[in-house]
Amino acid sequence: MEDNIHEWCLLEYLNIAKFISPEYFYITKLSPEAKSQLSQEPTLKECHLLTNDVNSMGIETERICLLDPASNDVLMTDDAEKFEYFLFGGILGDDPPKDRTSELRQFGFPTRHLGPLQMTTDTALIVTKKIIEDSIALDQIPFIDFPEIKFDRTESVIMPFRYITIPDMNVSTLQTTDNQLKRHVKPLVPSGMIELLKKDGDMVLDMETVINNLPEPGEILTHDFRPKIRSNEEDEYNNISSNPTNRPIKCLQWNVERNYRASKIIKTLKELDPDIALIQEIDIGCARSERRDHFREIARELKWMGVYVCEFFEIESEQRKKRDQGGGVHGNAIFTKYDIVSFRLIDHKYHPFNWERDGHKLGEPRRGRLDFSAEVKTPFGPPILCYCVHLEVFCGITGRIAQFSEILSDATAHMNTHPYQLIFGDLNTMSRSIARLSHLCSTDQYRILSLGTSESVWWDKYLLSWHVSDGESNLLLESRGLGYFSSLFKRNKNNVASNSSSDDNEQLVENAVVKKTLSGFTTSVLRAARNPGFYDPWNPERDITLHLPKYFGLYRAKLDWTLVRGFDVVKRWMGNHDYNASDHKYLMVALEFDLNDNDNVVVDSEAVAKQVWSSRRKYWAERTKRGWKIRNVRGDEEDYNSVENDDENDEKKSWLRVFDAPGLSKNPLNRDSFQPLNERIPGPTALAKAQGVAQNEPLQKGGLGYKTELEKLVLKARR
Incomplete structure (x- = not known):
């Protein structure tokens, strides 16, 4: 059986x-995924x-009757004494019939048929x-053949x-193909099947439109299915827009794995109800996902x-497996x-894998590779610059960081005009454990040089820890994290710069770096790969978001990231622990803007911003050192399907602002939904006020401590 159960099949089983x-x-021969789906x-x-x-099952062949349309014998009432089990093989209900029962016919089971027409x-x-239990002969059972079901006029x-027909107390709208009206009866179909047929009918029409209007790589599509705001809500919306309340914004990161399990994905999204969702691997028109426009369906x-x-x-292509067909x-x-x-659009300069040339070697020919950003405006604060990122998997650390450096460079270029930014995505930080042996996912020298650490930790240590x-x-990247070489490179750069004219400095420094480094990164990547203030509130080692069942379950890694800038993370969620909706877990965070209480703008002091960034990195490193605890709000350790949140059992820090679970209201206009329990980590404004620093005045030397210094700053701010 296929990995997931189709909706119509599930309705028939029910x-x-x-x-x-x-x-x-x-129900036999289920895939593990299908068994998990049905067991719920x-x-x-x-x-x-x-x-x-x-x-x-250890049952004698003679005791099993295979219901086979190709059988010569009809099922009779006296067959109840001959057989104990009745087997419905293959998939019945194909149009036209595909004789899938032939897969079981070869085992020699006795066979019977139920008439000439497909059921x-x-x-x-x-x-x-x-026939067997009620002793009703086949020709005595009332049937309707090829019924027409009308949805509307x-x-x-x-x-x-x-x-089978059943009584219909209403005037029937059913008729056969020879126009003989069947009154007061209707076909016995599963509950929900009529609605599914209507949806599938719409889908067929949509499918033709989708296939005839597929976008090209780099082309952007938009849909807007938001309901029109009623007048009283519009007034409240405008009031909030002019007077931001700093209501936390729920932001979701999720790779939905080509929408293989579309209904589960949509159900989960409805339960989570995020304000902003950044989603990767959405299919439009692909055979593997029923040729549906999943982008439009989600919206x-x-x-x-x-x-x-x-x-x-x-x-x-014939080179693709059925599950991967495009x-x-x-x-x-x-x-x-x-x-x-x-x-x-962010059209990458770095393409570590050439899909147009080599995609067929992996059995998945394709062309393209782009990321993009969008500016989202909410009524609760300034615009948010959001980057939705999906990095290359078939390369090594150098290739992925080269691609990501372009995202960081773009974010840095816009941090003055757009200080509030999100970089969410599947960064495919794959090099870990058994993946190091792969000639596809670990293709550079860091499959060896990063031994002893995972790629996600390596990123956190050598890429994200270097502030602009x-x-x-x-x-850190240039020296591969070796402090001795790092200091040598720094001295070398200073010497080159001091002995050269200003016109030649840049070229000489670049040449010196290229000559001295063996890191595998180009000079342009090293200059772009600087963090303008993003932090990720998850443990890079323990917060696993992908766990491949193959390779004996040895491969598990953190591939998904929620990098935020200009915000305080006040709540977190992680879910899909059984990977029933996708092969990735989802991550969601609730964010508050770092706003000035008076004029709603962030403090520009670079030193203040860096101290806040550094303190938050230290805080989340300490808070998440044990990783995410898998638990259920109902206390059922085995049921991972509910929305799980970040209510820790350990004592809250006095300066951390947290919120009650009921505060996460689904009403986007409810300004009273979130009530602070105590202080949160102070943003740049709070730090500047606490230290008496002017907006552009640098801080005194000496960094913030992890906890005690922040507490002192908050106490000063309160005074």
């Missing part, structure tokens, strides 16, 4: 469970859900039950199957505004309840 007891209902349904979890096939799986089982669908179902950039054109496009999106006022004010070039 319908079957209404007619037979769970101890008599066996209350009416199915008591059934026998097996990953093995029917032959492993759905649940119909076939219910008919069998009527202009839309209908003809079902190409035979169904429509969540009633969001969204911007989507086509990252890859997924070439349809034919459409693949990209990343930013969604929000609020306004996206502008967006820009620390120097014009990232010496």
